Amino acid sequence: MMLFLFNLNNMVFYTESDWRGVMNHIFKLAFIFIINIIFLINAS
Known part of the structure; x- marks a missing residue:
């Protein structure tokens, strides 16, 4: 979860740069990967 929050911080940092499209x-x-993991955990 900390890694996910760190990635969110990177999104905010790169918002004003040319990396915006790549980061998005x-x-x-x-986000899709995390949703899939949550579904897998709930299914098991």
Whole structure:
């Protein structure tokens, strides 16, 4: 969870730079991945 929060901080940091599009893409992938993990835990 700390790593996830760290990634959120990076999103805020890169918002004003050219990395915005890349960070948004990575954030969306990470978000989907976390949702899938939560579903897997609930299913087991």
